[in-house]
Amino acid sequence: MNSAAEVSSPRRGTQSFRRRLIGLIAVGEVGVLAAMALLIAFFWLLEPAFLSERNIRAILNVVSFVGIIAIGQTILLVAGEFDLSVGSVAGLSAVVAAKLMTAAALPVTVGILGGIGVGALIGLLNGLIVVRLGIPAFIQTLGMLFIGQGLIQSVTGGYPVYPLPEAINTIGGTDLAFGLGWSFAFFIIAAVAADFVLRRTVLGRNIYATGGNKEVAHLVGINTNACKIGAFITVGALSAIAGMFVMADLGSGGTSIGSGWELTVIAGVVVGGVSLFGGAGTVAGGVVGILMLKVVQSGLVVIGVNSNWQQIAVGVIMVMAVGLDIVRRRYFIAGA
Amino acid sequence: MSTNQAPLFSATAIAKNFGGVQALRGVDFDVVSGEIHALLGQNGAGKSTLVKILNGVHPAGSYTGTIQLDGQPVSFASPADARSNGVGYVPQEIEVLEQLSVAENVFAGRTGLGDGVLVHQRKLEQRAAEIFADLGIDIDPRAYVASLPSAQRHLVMIARAIVMKPRVLMLDEPTASLSGTEVDALFAVLRRLKAQGVAMIYITHRLPEVLAICDRATVLRDGQVAVRIAREDFDAETFIFSMSGQRLQRLFPEHAAPVGTPTALEVRRLSVDGHGGAVHGARDINLSVAAGEIVGLAGLLGSGRSEILHGIYGRVLSEGEIHVGGKEVSIKSPADARAAGIALLTEDRKRDGLLFNLPVGANITIGNLAPLSRRGVVRGGLERNAIVAAMRALNVKASSPRASVTHLSGGNQQKLLFARVLMRAPKVLLLDEPTKGVDAATRHEIYRLVVELADKGVSLLIVASELEELIGLCDRCLVVADGRIVDEFGRGEGGEDRVLRSVTAAQAERQAQVSA
Ligand SMILES: Nc1ncnc2c1ncn2[C@@H]1O[C@H](COP(=O)(O)OP(=O)(O)OP(=O)(O)O)[C@@H](O)[C@H]1O
Ligand SMILES: [Mg+2]
Numbered sequence: 001m002n003s004a005a006e007v008s009s010p011r012r013g014t015q016s017f018r019r020r021l022i023g024l025i026a027v028g029e030v031g032v033l034a035a036m037a038l039l040i041a042f043f044w045l046l047e048p049a050f051l052s053e054r055n056i057r058a059i060l061n062v063v064s065f066v067g068i069i070a071i072g073q074t075i076l077l078v079a080g081e082f083d084l085s086v087g088s089v090a091g092l093s094a095v096v097a098a099k100l101m102t103a104a105a106l107p108v109t110v111g112i113l114g115g116i117g118v119g120a121l122i123g124l125l126n127g128l129i130v131v132r133l134g135i136p137a138f139i140q141t142l143g144m145l146f147i148g149q150g151l152i153q154s155v156t157g158g159y160p161v162y163p164l165p166e167a168i169n170t171i172g173g174t175d176l177a178f179g180l181g182w183s184f185a186f187f188i189i190a191a192v193a194a195d196f197v198l199r200r201t202v203l204g205r206n207i208y209a210t211g212g213n214k215e216v217a218h219l220v221g222i223n224t225n226a227c228k229i230g231a232f233i234t235v236g237a238l239s240a241i242a243g244m245f246v247m248a249d250l251g252s253g254g255t256s257i258g259s260g261w262e263l264t265v266i267a268g269v270v271v272g273g274v275s276l277f278g279g280a281g282t283v284a285g286g287v288v289g290i291l292m293l294k295v296v297q298s299g300l301v302v303i304g305v306n307s308n309w310q311q312i313a314v315g316v317i318m319v320m321a322v323g324l325d326i327v328r329r330r331y332f333i334a335g336a
Numbered sequence: 337m338s339t340n341q342a343p344l345f346s347a348t349a350i351a352k353n354f355g356g357v358q359a360l361r362g363v364d365f366d367v368v369s370g371e372i373h374a375l376l377g378q379n380g381a382g383k384s385t386l387v388k389i390l391n392g393v394h395p396a397g398s399y400t401g402t403i404q405l406d407g408q409p410v411s412f413a414s415p416a417d418a419r420s421n422g423v424g425y426v427p428q429e430i431e432v433l434e435q436l437s438v439a440e441n442v443f444a445g446r447t448g449l450g451d452g453v454l455v456h457q458r459k460l461e462q463r464a465a466e467i468f469a470d471l472g473i474d475i476d477p478r479a480y481v482a483s484l485p486s487a488q489r490h491l492v493m494i495a496r497a498i499v500m501k502p503r504v505l506m507l508d509e510p511t512a513s514l515s516g517t518e519v520d521a522l523f524a525v526l527r528r529l530k531a532q533g534v535a536m537i538y539i540t541h542r543l544p545e546v547l548a549i550c551d552r553a554t555v556l557r558d559g560q561v562a563v564r565i566a567r568e569d570f571d572a573e574t575f576i577f578s579m580s581g582q583r584l585q586r587l588f589p590e591h592a593a594p595v596g597t598p599t600a601l602e603v604r605r606l607s608v609d610g611h612g613g614a615v616h617g618a619r620d621i622n623l624s625v626a627a628g629e630i631v632g633l634a635g636l637l638g639s640g641r642s643e644i645l646h647g648i649y650g651r652v653l654s655e656g657e658i659h660v661g662g663k664e665v666s667i668k669s670p671a672d673a674r675a676a677g678i679a680l681l682t683e684d685r686k687r688d689g690l691l692f693n694l695p696v697g698a699n700i701t702i703g704n705l706a707p708l709s710r711r712g713v714v715r716g717g718l719e720r721n722a723i724v725a726a727m728r729a730l731n732v733k734a735s736s737p738r739a740s741v742t743h744l745s746g747g748n749q750q751k752l753l754f755a756r757v758l759m760r761a762p763k764v765l766l767l768d769e770p771t772k773g774v775d776a777a778t779r780h781e782i783y784r785l786v787v788e789l790a791d792k793g794v795s796l797l798i799v800a801s802e803l804e805e806l807i808g809l810c811d812r813c814l815v816v817a818d819g820r821i822v823d824e825f826g827r828g829e830g831g832e833d834r835v836l837r838s839v840t841a842a843q844a845e846r847q848a849q850v851s852a
Contacts, residue, residue: 201712202705205694209702212693219651219680219688220703220756221671279693 031324032272032285036292043299050302057179059298063291064184065249068242069265071187071194072235074286077269078198079231080211080278081130084141085122086265088148089236090243090258093119095152097244098161098253101168108167116240122148123236127229145262152255161253172248183245190238195283207231211278267314268293271321293317341368342407344535345390345423345504350401352385352394352559354743357735359385360399360559367504367535372526374546375539377556378579378775379747380733383539384428386556387506390537391425392418405504424502428509428539428746428773429686430489432481439464439477442495467495472521474638486684487513487637487801494522498529505529506537509746511545512773513683515637515801516832523549541747541775542802543572555579580777587780591787593811593827594628598662600795601625601648601678601764606656608640608647610819618643618819621656625764625795630786632810633799634835640819641799642683645766648797649673649680660764674703679762681753683769683799689753690741697723697737699752704759726755731781746773754782758789765789767798771805783809803832817842 043050069086076083097115100106106114126144130137174181198204209217210227217224239258246257272289274281296317300310346366352359360382367373375383388394390403392412403410405421412418415425432441439460464477473491481489490513497505511519526536526549538550546553553565555578563578577583602624610617618640625631633641647654650667658667658676665676673680682688691699700723701708708719723737730751734744741749750773757765770786771779786809790796800806807813813830815823815838823838 200714200716202709202714203712205698205702205705205714208694208698209691212691213687215688216691217702219649219670219682221669221674222703223671275693279691 032288032292032321036288036295039292039295039299043295043303047303050299053179055298055302059291059294060180060184061249063294064180064187065242065246066261066265066268066294067187067287067290068183068190068245069235069239069261070269070286070290071190071283072231072238073265074269074272074274074281074283075194075198075207076231076235077274077276077286078211078279078281079207079228080214081137081228081231082141082266082276083123083126083137083232083235084262084266085126085144085148086235086239087258087261088145088152089119089122089239090246090261091152091255092122092148092155092243093240094243094247094257095156095161095253095255097240098164098247099155101165102161102163108165112244115244116237119236119238119240119243120233121236123233123239124229126236127232130232131225131228149259156253156255158255160255162251164247164251164253168248169251172245172251181249183242183249186241186245191283191287198283203227208279211280213279264293265290267318271318273321276322289321343367343404344369344406346404347386347390348402348404350386350389350399350403352382352389352399358559360389362401363556363559363561365390365554365561367537369503369533369535370530371552372530372536372538372550374550374553375537375556376546376553376575376579377562379751379773379778380745381556381579381775382559383556384508384745385559387425387508387537387539390418391415391423391506393425393427419500419502422500422503424497424500424505426494426497426505426507426510428512430486430493430684432489432492434480434482436481437461437477438475438479438481438484438492441481441492442467442477442499444496463499464495467499471495471498471525473518485638485642486687487515487518489684490514491518498525502534504535504537506539508539509541509773510538511540511542513769513801515635516803516836518637519545541771541773541779543575543776544804546570546575547572557581576776579775582777588808589780589784589787591630591790591809591811594626594790597627597629597793599624599659600627600629600661601797602657602659603644603648604657604659606644606647606654606658608643608652608654608819610640610643618647618816621647621821623797623814623821625797627763627795628790628793629812630790630796630798630810632806632813633797633816634803634806634813635816636839637801639816639839641816642768643819644816645680645768645797645799649678649766651680674760674762677763678766679757679760679764680766681757681768681770683772685746685749685753685772690749692740692742694741695738696727696732696734696741696744696752699741700726700737700755700759702756704756722759726759727752730755730758730785731778747775747778750774751778754785762794764795764797767796767800769800770798771800771802803835807831807835815839815842818846 049055069090073083073086093115096118097111100114101108101111122144126141129135129140171182176185198207206217206222207227209222210224214224243258247253268290269286270276270289271293272285272287274286293314296313297310300313343366348364350360350363363386365386375386377383389399392414395413396411410421433444442464443460461477468475468477475488475491481492490510494510510522514522529536540546547570551567553570555562555575557579565574604622606618606621608618621644633644635641643652646652648658650669650673657664660676660678667673667676691702694702701719705714708722709715727737732751732755733748741752744752771782774782786796798806798810812824812826814821815835817839822842825834
């Protein structure tokens with residue numbers, strides 16, 4: 001009895017180490033971070049200018065815009081739905097806010113609140129239709145993508161809204177540190193807050209349950225409809241905020257703000273280990289995923305790869321990331 | 337049974353390791369043609385793992401040991417591979433294609449049923465209907481599986497395995513959600529297959545079934561063969577002792593119906609709509625449960641027992657009045673029911689119970705986080721303690737609270753769900769098949785738990801398909817047939833025959849009404 005225990009103890013030591021290692025790898029973000037570190041080293045070796053201050057700033061700046069949306073999209077994916085209209089909502093909110101400030105001559109704060117209101121309202125609409133009428137999110141939000149594009153054109157008549165009040169240009173031009181402005185600060189704060197909500201709060205746990213199995217969540221007394229609609233509203237509002245930050249950055253309410261973002265955002269968060277099937281993923285993962293996507297895009301530009309190949313690379317990375325994720329789940333988490 | 341007959345299907349020195357958990361450690365096992373070989377053991381003993389290996393769910397290469405079919409070594413890369421070699425399998429957990437019809441499910445994975453790639457819908461339905469008639473099952477082959485309750489889904493899976501005309505058939509707890517008549521029908525089929533020379537491996541926790549139908553038994557314990565028992569030596573006590581190493585005391589713990597306690601749950605004129613298919617709903621249900629009383633709902637599959645529980649819990653819309661603790665409550669959703677102190681343990685673990693995206697611990701606390709949090713933030717330490725306490729109280733065996741629920745054995749999953757339901761200390765507890773898939777020793781733990789809860793004043797309303805269990809455990813039984821309560825009797829006032837008699841009488845009466 002005694003000797004058996006002695007024999008097994010060193011084995012248990014290595015086993016627990018192995019288990020901890022597996023646990024670490026099983027945390028989605030770690031894998032993406034490692035992959036990103038490798039990619040950064042790779043681009044830097046080929047072209048040291050990749051890690052120049054200017055380039056880093058450029059990457060972080062872009063990430064701050066799409067990243068804000070990625071936060072919302074991650075929450076929504078965890079809740080078991082997704083939103084393809086985020087780009088349109090960002091653009092529409094920006095031009096509505098711009099019109100309120102210029103054509104309607106309303107105060108800047110009213111314009112901004114109006115923009116957020118538009119985003120939240122579209123989120124609410126998406127949520128209500130998906131949850132109450134049972135129309136798949138894919139269809140509803142794809143429809144909203146087109147509706148949003150149309151509304152952008154009809155609000156602006158096809159011309160960028162310009163010039164904007166001075167306050168907006170100030171918001172866009174502020175340099176808080178390292179050449180990064182308010183959008184980056186907002187992005188970081190929102191990401192930390194959202195990550196905390198998902199990881200540590202009752203609400204977060206309820207969102208995971210809703211995305212994991214709606215029926216079970218309902219049976220344990222969770223208001224799953226509220227969780228889903230709330231997540232849709234969050235994405236809408238965050239998209240609006242991102243759109244307005246771009247507007248401030250550009251200094252005009254451009255009609256192309258947000259166009260094409262929906263796929264970038266989904267690709268990014270999926271790379272970061274957020275499951276398309278709901279119930280799995282973290283905000284940290286989603287944000288790191290989108291960062292990695294932007295690192296690759298920028299790296300390819302910096303080392304001078306033809307732009308067609310950049311698109312191909314993004315596609316390959318996304319599929320690979322999801323493939324790796326499936327393998328990781330099967331071998332590390334399942335332990336089979 | 338001539339045990340010196342050469343085995344049709346055999347496994348030698350099977351060992352299987354799941355990332356550190358040694359599920360099987362060198363198991364030898366065989367079945368001969370025309371034999372029903374019981375595979376017994378406690379929850380987590382490795383029964384399902386063994387049949388999954390024999391059936392290619394765990395493919396060749398993921399385990400050590402050899403498998404022989406007809407004396408030839410075989411290795412299966414997948415269940416489809418096993419199937420094409422004549423090895424059929426009914427898994428423990430329900431695996432159906434929700435979006436397809438019953439007939440399509442029965443023939444899923446089969447080819448050659450139509451012209452080329454097209455499928456003859458009509459032919460499928462006809463063939464499925466014939467098989468169901470054979471099995472003595474009343475399921476419409478055209479119904480969508482999504483609309484079926486779990487027992488009927490299980491029957492669909494059994495039919496799916498049987499239409500393959502396998503030479504070897506493995507059934508992993510096929511009767512866990514079936515009631516008496518369906519079990520009898522299934523046994524008739526198994527006997528027929530046996531006469532045709534099919535070799536069968538039969539996993540169950542219901543020992544009377546082993547006595548009734550099996551020819552030989554192998555008991556697994558901690559991944560090893562503890563003992564092999566020939567039919568001559570069958571005896572419930574021997575089984576239990578070899579599975580758990582414990583002697584069983586009394587089958588059902590003593591419990592006297594409470595006298596003079598107030599009514600805790602009262603249901604008046606409750607009606608629940610059936611939602612098509614085999615779910616007929618329930619009509620005009622009046623029942624009451626006193627504080628500390630254990631009441632059972634007896635009846636056949638599809639009689640509306642579960643619907644009554646679902647109606648009370650607000651899972652489905654219902655009409656009528658529900659009073660809890662003397663006050664009428666309006667229950668429109670499970671959240672309302674929970675607020676009123678009602679809890680429900682659902683029948684189908686996979687579909688309505690577990691959250692596979694959350695680990696063991698979070699599965700227990702989900703829905704119960706309010707007292708474990710402050711201002712909406714979960715307090716990690718409190719939660720961890722609550723989880724550990726709950727796991728210990730119910731003896732949930734998992735490597736850690738952070739382990740995945742996917743790989744818990746069926747019985748441990750059930751105990752986990754019990755832990756979830758009990759965490760809020762409900763006043764009224766609705767249990768739908770509480771001992772489904774639970775081993776004999778744990779079953780007694782659950783009986784004891786039920787009685788203990790009743791002694792503390794909790795009111796229990798239980799649906800169980802094993803009549804013996806229901807009658808042994810409950811202070812009072814209500815017999816449900818066709819969505820109505822047709823009979824009622826107290827402890828000692830009737831047995832299984834009384835339930836069957838009232839059900840038959842009710843059906844006859846209904847028949848008469850219909851034809852009149
Ligand atoms: N895929 C898996 N990954 C990790 N562990 C597993 C896996 N499948 C089974 N196990 C573990 O192997 C052991 C045996 O499980 P198995 O499902 O074979 O038990 P069982 O005898 O069928 O129990 P039950 O009566 O509860 O169904 C358990 O400890 C279980 O947790
Ligand atoms: Mg099992």
